[in-house]
Amino acid sequence: MIKTNNISNQEIVLEIKNLHKSFGDNHVLKGFNMQLHQGENLVIMGKSGSGKSVMIKCLVGLIEADSGSISLMHKDITKLTQEALDTLRADIGFLFQGSALYDSMTVRENLEFPLRRHKAKFSKHLNTEALVIESLENVGLANAIDLMPSELSGGMKRRVALARTLILKPKIILYDEPTSGLDPITAKEIISLMQDIQKKYKTSSIIITHDVDCARVISDRMILLIDGIDYAVGTYLELSNNENPKIKAFFKH
Numbered sequence: 001m002i003k004t005n006n007i008s009n010q011e012i013v014l015e016i017k018n019l020h021k022s023f024g025d026n027h028v029l030k031g032f033n034m035q036l037h038q039g040e041n042l043v044i045m046g047k048s049g050s051g052k053s054v055m056i057k058c059l060v061g062l063i064e065a066d067s068g069s070i071s072l073m074h075k076d077i078t079k080l081t082q083e084a085l086d087t088l089r090a091d092i093g094f095l096f097q098g099s100a101l102y103d104s105m106t107v108r109e110n111l112e113f114p115l116r117r118h119k120a121k122f123s124k125h126l127n128t129e130a131l132v133i134e135s136l137e138n139v140g141l142a143n144a145i146d147l148m149p150s151e152l153s154g155g156m157k158r159r160v161a162l163a164r165t166l167i168l169k170p171k172i173i174l175y176d177e178p179t180s181g182l183d184p185i186t187a188k189e190i191i192s193l194m195q196d197i198q199k200k201y202k203t204s205s206i207i208i209t210h211d212v213d214c215a216r217v218i219s220d221r222m223i224l225l226i227d228g229i230d231y232a233v234g235t236y237l238e239l240s241n242n243e244n245p246k247i248k249a250f251f252k253h
C-alpha cells in the first residue's frame with residue numbers, strides 16, 4: 001500500500017475509517033479509509049466494480065456497512081437517529097450520473113423540488129423564485145428556467161442538475177461521474193463550472209470519475225480504490241508518476 005505525505009491543515013469534514021462491506025462471498029470493501037478536508041476536491045478512482053458506488057451508498061446511508069465508521073461534520077452517521085441523519089443529509093449535495101432530472105417538470109420545478117423536501121433548512125420566508133434564479137445564474141442558464149428537460153442538451157441537463165444540487169447550499173458535494181457521456185469540450189465546461197462553484201461557495205467535494213483529464217484538472221488529492229482499500233492516496237502528480245503497475249494502469253492513455 002502506498003500513502004504519500006499530503007496532509008492538509010484544513011478541518012476534516014468527512015471521515016471514513018476501516019469500512020467493510022461484503023455481499024455473500026463478494027468482499028467489496030475490505031478496510032477502506034478516507035478523509036475529506038474543508039474546501040478540498042477529492043477524486044476517487046477505481047476500476048469498474050471496485051466498490052465506488054457501494055462506498056458512496058454506505059456514506060449516504062442507502063446501504064449498511066458491515067463494520068467501520070463514517071463521520072460527517074464530526075458526527076458518526078451510524079449512530080444517528082433518522083431525523084438527525086436527514087438534517088445532516090441536507091448539507092450534502094449529489095450530482096448523479098446522467099443528471100436525473102424529472103422529465104415531466106420544467107427546469108424551475110426541478111429546482112423547486114429539493115427546496116420543498118428540505119424546507120426545515122430554510123426560513124419560512126423563503127424566496128423560492130430568487131433562489132431558483134440565483135442557482136441557474138451560477139451555471140449560466142437563467143434563460144432556461146421555463147424549458148422542459150427534453151429541450152436541453154446533455155451539457156445543459158448536467159448544468160441544471162448542478163444548479164439543483166447548489167440550491168440547497170450544500171457543504172459537501174458528491175459528484176458521480178460528472179463528465180460521463182459528454183463530449184470533451186462540454187466536459188471541460190462542466191469541470192470549470194465545478195471549480196467556480198468550489199471557489200465561490202468553499203464547498204468540499206468528492207468526485208468519482210474514470211476521466212483522467214478531469215482528475216488532473218480538478219483534484220487536490222486522489223484516492224485509488226483498489227482491492228477494497230484506499231490503496232494509494234496522493235496528488236495527481238504523485239500518483240501519475242508512481243511506478244507501481246496497479247497505480248500506473250490508471251494513468252495510461
Ligand SMILES: Nc1ncnc2c1ncn2[C@@H]1O[C@H](COP(=O)(O)OP(=O)(O)OP(=O)(O)O)[C@@H](O)[C@H]1O
Pocket residue numbers: 023026028046047048049050051052053054055
Ligand atoms: N446490492 C448489491 N447486492 C449485491 N452485490 C452488489 C450490490 N451492490 C453492489 N454489488 C457488488 O459490489 C461490487 C462493487 O460494485 P459498485 O457498483 O460499487 O462498483 P463501482 O466501482 O461503482 O463500478 P462502476 O465504475 O462500474 O460504476 C460489484 O461486484 C457489485 O456486483
